[in-house]
Amino acid sequence: MRRGPACGITGRKVLPLVALSILLAFAALSAGCTTEPGGQGAATVPPLNGTVTKVEVIHFTAPNQCYSCVVLGDYAEETVKTHFPGELGSGKVIFDHVDVADPEKKEIVERYGATGSSLWLGTYDDQGGFYKEEDIRVWYKLNDKPGYMQYLKTLIGMRLAGDFSQ
Secondary structure, rough: OOOOOOOOOOHHHHHHHHHHHHHHHHHHHHHHOOOOOOOOOOOOOOOOOEEEEEEEEEEOOOOOOOOOOOOOOHHHHHHHHHHHHHHHHHHHHEEEEEEEOOHHHHHHHHHHOOOOOEEEEEEEEEOOOOOEEEOOOOHHHHHOOHHHHHHHHHHHHHHHOOOOOO
């Protein structure tokens, strides 16, 4: 006579199901712990105390860029040159492509904390304040050039005005 579990399920079959159940429960419990930038829980106090004097838009690159990384930088550069030519000329907006592996760019790479291909905005005020932010939302707009450019134009305009609500 055969002895064992009445339902015929062995311990080897149950263990993956238990692990999966625990993982799903953890994911469901932690899902409500994050908020969208600019959404509920966004900072209501601006991160800078003075008047904005400059906004840097930096496309950090890696030595070997994929197609999407190149497009990210090209769209950002076109956005800045198209919508902020006066600010570029006056130095109020700065745009640059910076290779994170370039030893001559070590200071700016460390200031921002960039580790690879990414787009960062750095906002400076007249009291020596500096606020840096990596914008990951632009990655989701690479298939929509007009949407990408409109989004980034709006964001840079907000930073120039001292608006950090989004």
